[in-house]
Amino acid sequence: MPPASPKPDLLIPAQALKGRGTAWAIAHRFERDQREAFDDGWGTLEQAADEQLLPPRTQIIEEQAGRILSRNQSPDIPFDRSINPYRGCEHGCVYCFARPTHSYLGLSPGLDFETRIVAKTNAAERLRAELSKPGYRPQPICLGAATDAYQPIERKLRITRGLIDLLHECRHPLSIVTKSAGILRDLDLLGPMGRDGLASVYVSITTLDAGLARILEPRAASPQSRLKVLKALAEAGVPVGVSVSPLIPFLNEPELERVLEAAAALGARSAFSIALRLPWEVNPLFQDWLQQHVPERAARVMARLHDMRGGRDNDARFGIRMRGEGLWAELVRQRLRKACARLGLNRERIALDLGQFRPPQAAVGSQKQGELF
Template sequence: MAKTRTSRGATHNRESSRFNLPEREADGDWLDAREVIDGAPAPIRTSVTIETPKAILTRNRSPDIPFDRSINPYRGCEHGCIYCFARPTHAYHDLSPGLDFETRLFAKPNAAELLRTELSKRGYVPRPIAFGTNTDPYQPIERDWQVTRSCIELLSACRHPITITTKSDRVTRDIDLLAPMAAQGLAAVMISVTSLDPKIAMTLEPRAPHPERRLAAVRTLSEAGIPTQVSIAPVIPSITDHEMEHILERAAEAGARAASFIPVRLPHEVAPLFRAWLDTHYPDRAGKVMAIIRSLRGGRDNDPGFGSRMRGQGPWADLMRVRFHRACNKLGLTGGALNLRTDLFRPPPGPQGDLFE
């Protein structure tokens, strides 16, 4: 049996057929033969390509998502979470939702400039801008590119509300911006904790920070006065579902004010990638896991329907909800949705600055 790549989530570079993506062939480079010679997969380096979009705000009208606009500073995500629902977006670039999604990344260094243009438009109506809705805004390349920070700096100056979802403790780097915003009712953070088991996390989210570092970030953010929630997303039956109560207990201890969860979703190319991951890491229970997922998704690998896609259906979904709500009530994780302020917003100053300050 071929050895798997360490520190990567996908077991292979599955091609997409939805956009006529051609099958790739080896180009004869000596690295192509390394697996045969050395008996181990050749390492894949992460590459970053500059992307220059014409707009940075993504709008949505989905009835089951609590925001209508978002910013994705990066495309692709080095965290390599095997379940990531954003993986199929790489197929639009003629790239694989598999290993390409984790290793061939795109950065948008002009994001803050585009955001300034958007916020300066006459008639712009402020509502919370969500970060981390597609790929993680604090993935490892943010350390050098700082696209996320540049956007937060602008939003802070404009007193514009922001929400952040991340798996990285790197978010604490920006407390100097987020804490003053939170004091004005302008910022909230959600930290995703899928498993507390290092062995599970190592294969499930291979390049995301250790779960203990994420919980430490929850504590640090909370102590800084930033409203912080914990998201158990996704919950994977027979892999991580048994940890739900323990994760919530640790979240409450760290100072989280509320929590949420989403049963695992497997849209488009994610389903076969996830199946291959199960066959590699959990062959003893792969069939059971997929059977439960199908029961959650109306007999399919995935249910794209509004409402049900985030909640699941059937007895397994009902059981998860009962367990989750009982634990939250017991632990006081009942902070609920935040109503971030929009009345403090002021447009960015023009070329001559704000003459009326």
């Protein structure tokens, strides 16, 4: 999908963008209608132009989820079940591979993805029902596999907190991937679970350059805050690793070893990295971002991506999509492997304990009469 130009669905001018990854409300791939502004003689265009100068506000859409546990059979992912408490993500990372999922909601993977957040307010209730099934067998559950479970609205809604509280009650293993300092609010639960072999966390640190982070991941925690999160988790006894993802040629790729060194010095025990992916609408969004922020490097970045994606912008094949192929992809894998060996990372696999699981107690309203005595 090549970059679209011109962009009739640009809602706000880029210079008015504050804390957003993109100003482009790109049409989703299922869109059938095409819209074009016109002057109706009532000053509508002028009024719209004035409104567009205001930064877009975040809207929270509450949803009662029918099911909460997602399962996958992808050979690229080391877990088979996950929970995403939120759809969309206010962090606004322009590269986020989950952006195209907003298309299924009839919303833009661009601006809507980071300003219209769906919150699954009954997540803990649905998970309790799932874990209570007689045939349920535990495997580690990953929280925030697609969108961050600790985005800003979690401070108010505490959906992720409710899920962890339930998993703590059931002695059920979990893992978390996040780039938010909000996870420290749940350290009272995660610390004991980590020490008991029931929890592990990966902190996503894409770059140590605060300036790059501000335009690449505008509402996520700063790199220094994420390093503090990693240190606090390690000191609390939680097995913690670092994700240097996505690795973008000529942007954060030169920092790979420095990020690993900083994380290892603060207690990280493991590390991994995923090459930049550009599925569906992410491709034109990211290429537009390149032209806005680093136009002098845009052609080099895309040329190197083509080198590792068989001449294409993206390659969705299992086994290839996360790492790429070719000389550059192999060089990056060797750099990662050698740096981890030098720093003592990935020496042992973090295995979570499945044997402690106990089904949750039924909700009070559904208890059988005999269970009340």
